[in-house]
Amino acid sequence: MPSINREILNKMNYSKFGIEDFLSDISFQEYCLGNNEQAVAFWTEWLIDHPEKASTIHSAKALYYVLNGNITDENFRADYEIFQKAFGQLSFNPVPHLPSEQKVIPLKRSNVNLVMVLTGIAACFLIVFAVYLFKVKKSKESITNGALSFSSPLGKKKSIILTDGTKIILNGGSKLTVAGNYNISQRDVILEGEGYFDVIHNAQKPFTVHTAKINIKDIGTIFNVKAYATDKTTEASLIKGAVEITLNNKTKSKILLNPNHKLVLLNNKDLNIAEGKKTVKELFIVRKVTKNTDGNSVVETDWTQNKLTFSDQPFDEIAVQMERWYGVKIDIINPDVRAYHFTATFDHEDITQVLEALKLSGNFKYRKEDNVISIY
Numbered sequence: 001m002p003s004i005n006r007e008i009l010n011k012m013n014y015s016k017f018g019i020e021d022f023l024s025d026i027s028f029q030e031y032c033l034g035n036n037e038q039a040v041a042f043w044t045e046w047l048i049d050h051p052e053k054a055s056t057i058h059s060a061k062a063l064y065y066v067l068n069g070n071i072t073d074e075n076f077r078a079d080y081e082i083f084q085k086a087f088g089q090l091s092f093n094p095v096p097h098l099p100s101e102q103k104v105i106p107l108k109r110s111n112v113n114l115v116m117v118l119t120g121i122a123a124c125f126l127i128v129f130a131v132y133l134f135k136v137k138k139s140k141e142s143i144t145n146g147a148l149s150f151s152s153p154l155g156k157k158k159s160i161i162l163t164d165g166t167k168i169i170l171n172g173g174s175k176l177t178v179a180g181n182y183n184i185s186q187r188d189v190i191l192e193g194e195g196y197f198d199v200i201h202n203a204q205k206p207f208t209v210h211t212a213k214i215n216i217k218d219i220g221t222i223f224n225v226k227a228y229a230t231d232k233t234t235e236a237s238l239i240k241g242a243v244e245i246t247l248n249n250k251t252k253s254k255i256l257l258n259p260n261h262k263l264v265l266l267n268n269k270d271l272n273i274a275e276g277k278k279t280v281k282e283l284f285i286v287r288k289v290t291k292n293t294d295g296n297s298v299v300e301t302d303w304t305q306n307k308l309t310f311s312d313q314p315f316d317e318i319a320v321q322m323e324r325w326y327g328v329k330i331d332i333i334n335p336d337v338r339a340y341h342f343t344a345t346f347d348h349e350d351i352t353q354v355l356e357a358l359k360l361s362g363n364f365k366y367r368k369e370d371n372v373i374s375i376y
Contacts, residue, residue, distance in 0.1 A: 015050060022060035032064045062146040062180060146180030152193070155327025157303075162187075166207065167198040169304050172324040173228065194226040196304045201241075213271050214263070217244040223257075224301050231320070232269075237262035237289050237300040247271065247283070255286065262289050262300060292345065308346040308354065315340040315362070319375070326351045333376040337364045 014022075022028045030039035047057055152158035152170035160168040160176065164183045170176055174193025179186070187207040199207045201220035209216040211227035213234045221241035227234045236245055238257040245255045245263055249271045255263055265271065265284045290299035290311050302309040308325055310318050316338040319330040328351060332338055340362045346354050355366050355373070367374045 014046065015053065017053075017056070019056060019060045019063060022057065023064055028060070029064065032061050059148055062148055148178045148180070148182075150176045150178070153327065154324055157306075164202065164205075165200040169196040171195065171303055172327065191225055191227055193228050194224070194303070196222075196224045196301060198222050199241075211248075213248050213265055213268050215246045215248065217246070219243060224304075226300075228324075232267060234265040234268055235262055235300070237298070239289070239298065239301060249283075255284075257286065260289050260298075261286055293343075302345065306348060308349075310342045310344050312341050312343050314338060315342065315375075318342060318358075322351065322354065328371045328373055330373045330375065333374055334364060337362070337375055340364070 014025075017025070027036075027039045028043065030036035031043040034040055043057075047054060150158060150160050150170065152172055152174045154173045156172055158170040158174075160170065162168065162178065162182065164187065166187075168176060168189075171194035174191070174195060176192075176195060177190040179188055182188070183205065185205070187202070187205045188210060189208070190210045192211070195209070197207075197209065197218070199218040199221050201207075201218065207218035207221075209218075209225055211225060211234060212229065213227065214236060216223065216225055216236050219242040221243050222239040223241075223243050224237040224239065225235070226237075236243065236257070238259055238261055240259055242259075243257050245257065247253045247255075247265075257263060263284055263286050266282070270283055291297075292299060292302065292309065297305065297307070299309050299311045303325075308321070310321070313321075316332060319332055322328070323330055342358055342361065344357065346357070349357075351373070352368070358364075359366070364375055366376070
């Protein structure tokens with residue numbers, strides 16, 4: 001392994017590095033592998049001096065193992081030690097140890113043949129070892145470890161590209177958890193909030209989004225999922241392709257959506273009611289996605305284009321949407337205002353401009369103090 005120039009490393013401004021930057025740095029890769037003492041020493045010291053980067057370093061290191069198939073020197077040594085214990089009784093001496101009083105009669109064979117025999121034994125040993133490691137690795141794949149989490153705070157959006165090329169956009173106040181063994185044996189993610197998914201299809205490794213109330217399985221797809229824990233409803237909107245949705249209740253009902261349709265779970269609290277009190281059909285409805293007035297976009301995914309859209313929605317729903325969009329707290333003091341319905345699209349307007357526009361068609365006033373807005 002080539003030596004590392006500590007002077008060059010010390011001059012590098014790693015404090016501004018993100019996950020992608022660390023992953024492309026050779027010395028950081030060697031640190032992850034643990035096969036270069038200088039790299040390990042440098043990054044260990046650097047992390048002590050920069051504790052604020054601990055979370056970024058941890059995520060970058062975990063992602064490196066995902067991209068590298070979770071193969072590290074440490075893993076290999078551990079596997080080899082287990083292998084030695086399992087096969088510790090095997091001996092590779094060509095002639096077994098015999099008591100001194102016994103005579104060994106040498107076999108008459110050429111040196112070439114002896115080399116071939118020993119080479120064959122070694123090859124068999126390596127094949128057995130490789131098969132053993134394969135089984136060990138396969139058993140480890142079923143364990144979810146080193147999971148990565150991506151969060152988008154209120155008022156922000158976050159774009160993510162997974163290792164298989166799948167593209168995801170997280171809306172404000174959302175979190176995506178990706179298993180540490182993602183794209184090795186399966187492609188499962190957990191969503192809390194709202195996400196837009198442009199999935200790279202792989203029939204051998206189905207892509208599944210897990211939420212608290214429903215699971216969405218990709219069948220070659222672009223779709224949007226809205227599953228905030230504080231919302232009354234859960235929605236899955238299919239833009240292209242097909243998805244299979246499974247309800248997370250006793251029925252485990254499966255619904256296949258067609259393009260430009262969405263499933264709306266009418267009340268998250270009703271999902272786990274006792275069977276017989278309400279039919280499955282009453283738990284959800286399937287309807288077409290909502291087209292904008294210009295016919296060029298879909299209301300359910302306008303947010304991915306930085307458009308804040310309301311489609312005949314009551315003000316109490318709009319207030320929640322604006323809180324996530326702008327990172328503010330909205331308190332509706334006048335209960336009559338909650339029932340006001342609005343249809344509008346805003347493109348890059350700030351919250352004051354939005355409130356002023358809504359006020360023109362609604363009889364209300366507002367007061368803004370820091371990040372708290374009171375509607376009365």
